[in-house]
Amino acid sequence: MEFNRRAFIKIAGLSILGLSVKPGWQVFSKIDTPEPSPDAETLAQRKWGMGIYLQKCWKDEGCRVCIDACHRIHNVPNLGTLKEEIKWVWTEPYEKVFPEHEFEVTEEDYRHKPVLLLCNQCDDPPCVRYCPTRATWKREDGIVMMDFHRCIGCRYCMAGCPYGSRSFNWRDPRPFIKNVNLEFPTRTRGVVEKCNFCVERLAQNKIPACVEACKEKALVFGDLKDPRSEIREALKFKTLYQRQPELGTKPKVYYIL
Amino acid sequence: MYDGKKIILGLIIFLGLITYPIWHNTVSGKARYVPKPELPTDKDKKECVEPKAFIRVNHKTLLEDWKTSVVRDGVRTYQASNKKKYTMSLNRTCMNCHTDKTKFCDQCHNYMGVTNKCWDCHIYPKELKKG
Numbered sequence: 001m002e003f004n005r006r007a008f009i010k011i012a013g014l015s016i017l018g019l020s021v022k023p024g025w026q027v028f029s030k031i032d033t034p035e036p037s038p039d040a041e042t043l044a045q046r047k048w049g050m051g052i053y054l055q056k057c058w059k060d061e062g063c064r065v066c067i068d069a070c071h072r073i074h075n076v077p078n079l080g081t082l083k084e085e086i087k088w089v090w091t092e093p094y095e096k097v098f099p100e101h102e103f104e105v106t107e108e109d110y111r112h113k114p115v116l117l118l119c120n121q122c123d124d125p126p127c128v129r130y131c132p133t134r135a136t137w138k139r140e141d142g143i144v145m146m147d148f149h150r151c152i153g154c155r156y157c158m159a160g161c162p163y164g165s166r167s168f169n170w171r172d173p174r175p176f177i178k179n180v181n182l183e184f185p186t187r188t189r190g191v192v193e194k195c196n197f198c199v200e201r202l203a204q205n206k207i208p209a210c211v212e213a214c215k216e217k218a219l220v221f222g223d224l225k226d227p228r229s230e231i232r233e234a235l236k237f238k239t240l241y242q243r244q245p246e247l248g249t250k251p252k253v254y255y256i257l
Numbered sequence: 258m259y260d261g262k263k264i265i266l267g268l269i270i271f272l273g274l275i276t277y278p279i280w281h282n283t284v285s286g287k288a289r290y291v292p293k294p295e296l297p298t299d300k301d302k303k304e305c306v307e308p309k310a311f312i313r314v315n316h317k318t319l320l321e322d323w324k325t326s327v328v329r330d331g332v333r334t335y336q337a338s339n340k341k342k343y344t345m346s347l348n349r350t351c352m353n354c355h356t357d358k359t360k361f362c363d364q365c366h367n368y369m370g371v372t373n374k375c376w377d378c379h380i381y382p383k384e385l386k387k388g
Contacts, residue, residue: 140331145328147329180380180385183348185379203333
């Protein structure tokens with residue numbers, strides 16, 4: 001066969017085509033990119049809220065079951081002093097929590113009843129606005145989250161929070177945790193912490209630890225956007241209190257009378 | 258040169274002393290030290306979330322990405338290249354196999370003089386057992 005220019009170009013073209021087989025095969029046989037996990041999309045469809053039945057909560061006044069449950073699973077240290085206290089869930093007397101609902105005729109023992117407090121998970125959270133590093137922010141489902149990795153400990157958020165929900169780690173909290181829960185990290189010195197509405201439990205389709213722990217069923221938790229949810233049923237036609245609603249932070253923790 | 262012998266002898270002694278750490282480490286074998294991170298021996302713990310070569314180079318970015326994903330986006334499942342799914346968690350996934358960081362992480366980190374702050378907050382299972 002005479003090897004002319006035409007034949008050469010044909011063979012050369014075919015060889016080049018042959019070279020593209022392997023990379024082409026690699027491109028099309030590649031494994032699909034990881035699927036996003038479903039909760040990323042469904043996050044925004046929900047808005048978590050909590051209701052606290054004051055009367056049920058007062059049945060056993062010295063009860064600390066919910067507080068202990070929360071502090072145990074979140075590795076919250078007990079430093080023993082009020083000045084350095086770290087708290088996610090705690091109580092204050094009624095007269096301090098609801099001064100606007102305290103009147104001349106309010107019965108004396110009512111004033112000193114303990115009211116359960118936790119982060120209000122505000123819809124318009126002042127702490128988020130104050131944070132200079134965006135270490136705290138509002139998730140799509142309304143939970144005000146903390147990124148401990150990012151917190152620089154400036155405590156602006158603590159100054160901004162009108163509810164005192166945030167605590168600062170003045171020293172290494174590790175030695176002050178009795179039983180460390182491996183599932184949850186501890187914090188380090190110089191970091192602010194607060195209630196996170198048990199995001200880590202919600203991700204596993206569990207309800208918050210305090211709600212689960214309460215024997216009197218004084219706490220209800222659920223999706224505020226779903227009109228048939230447990231929380232919405234509990235709030236229906238009830239007298240509701242919120243802490244300092246006049247500030248416009250729109251808390252998502254309701255006190256049910 | 259005045260006192261040439263003394264100066265040269267002094268210089269040799271000086272050089273010998275100043276290079277002593279190098280000699281010492283070479284003779285004692287310290288210079289040939291290779292970090293040996295201990296791998297889990299259990300059969301079901303043989304496979305890591307990604308191949309060894311990838312982990313060696315990219316474990317820092319992988320952990321960083323996991324952190325961002327879990328904390329920021331709330332996405333907690335990791336689709337690995339071997340088509341398996343893993344929970345993104347330092348404590349529950351990584352440390353489940355590599356239970357003692359002193360025998361794994363620290364081996365290379367100490368050798369390279371790398372410090373990280375993971376363990377200021379996160380806890381490794383072996384740490385608890387020490388009491």
